[in-house]
Each structure stands twice: as C-alpha cells, then as structure tokens.
Amino acid sequence: MDIEKIAKAIEADAGFELPGLVDSLAEMQQGIAGRTHTPEQMLLRQARNKTGKTQQAFADLIQTPVATLRDWEQGRFSPSGAVVCLLHIISNHPDVIDELSQINHS
Template structure:
C-alpha cells in the first residue's frame, strides 16, 4: 500500500454535487434522505432505542476535569459521579439542581465550598 492510499484528501467544494441538491424541492430532499439507508433521518422509534450521553460527563469534560478532580472539587462521591456518567443511575432532583448551578457558575460553587470547609 502506498502513502497515497492512506493520506487524507480534502474535498474540493466545486467537485461536490451541490447544484443538484440546490435544484431539489424540500419534498425531494426529504425523500432522498429517507431512502438513503446510511443517512436517513432519525425516527421516534430510533430515538427510543438510543442512549443519551449523560450531561454530567459533558459538563465535566467542558470544565476540563477528570472524574476524580470533578468529584473532589464539587464534593460529589466518585462512585456516584461514575454511576451518573455510565448511566447506571440518574441524579435525583436535588443533585440535578446542584449540577445546574455548577454548570452555570463553577467558580462560584468552588469558592463557596472552600469557605465552608
């Protein structure tokens, strides 16, 4: 296998068939999407089978923290955090409210927790 076979190639925007797509009506676009088995729109029954990515994981990653750092910084038991992230358990109403506050202003939460320690 040559290096040419493994090198990423960029698409030339002029070489893509956007003119054909632009000429399609909204109904034709929808029919084309539905008929494409590799890229058809998600249906409600598809959504019911899919697992949501736990939002606490997304929030923790956005803060640039490991599980251990997040747990220590915000006084959440590491096992609880892992259960939330792995979908074994859902945060209860109080924990959800706390997570919303952390997401909104993590520095203020961290400062408040330092003062009470």
C-alpha cells in the first residue's frame, strides 16, 4: 500500500492538508489503534489554528460558550450546519476574522 499516495488523495478530497495523516495511515496499516477525529473536529481545529486564537478568544469571536467549543473540539457534540459553514469560511478566508471582530464589538 502506497501510504503517501493515499494520503495525498485523502487531502485532495478534504480540500486541505491533514497534519499527521501519513503517520496515522502507517499506524493503521500496522494495526495500531488510535483516536478518531470527525471532519468537523478537524475543520474546527484548522479554522481556530489559522486565526491563532485561544479556545476562549475563538469562542468569543463566534459568539459561542467556550464549553460548547471544547465539546465540539473533543467530539462530544457536533456543531450545527451553520457553524460548519462559518468554519469553512474562516478556514478558507482567515481575513474575514477582522470583519467578525468588528461586528462583535459594535
């Protein structure tokens, strides 16, 4: 199995880079069990990382309780479709953060 080729295909399908994917695929091939992450968890972490914000600051930005954000990041609950849409926008257009900040401080 060509792990690099599979990883590139998965990332192409996802539309963004997935850090640690090659290592995870190698572990899977060896039969090592690991944690699973939902696409929503990965998208949330990617969007938050692109903003460079802490959980509290990001939660404030999207007007969500930090406990809810943590639940989403840890996979206890999934964000709504509207939040997923917002996360895609933030992830693909991090400059929109400035506009969100202005709206939240108005």
